[in-house]
């Protein structure tokens with residue numbers, strides 16, 4: 001599990017470096033735990049960042065893209 005305290009200060013590195021504002025009601029690049037998986041999902045772009053061996057991997061290049069983002 002990802003530490004809830006850690007979750008508060010983490011943000012999607014992809015979203016925070018982009019000029020687009022976050023959708024209404026969300027914090028820019030806000031991450032939420034993915035149920036049943038050692039992963040965090042970005043509420044803004046849908047990228048999933050995985051944790052391996054308890055270490056969270058926040059590299060944009062290694063994040064899983066949402067399935068509907070083919071462009």
Ligand SMILES: [Zn+2]
Nearest residue numbers: 012015042045
């Ligand atoms: Zn994002």
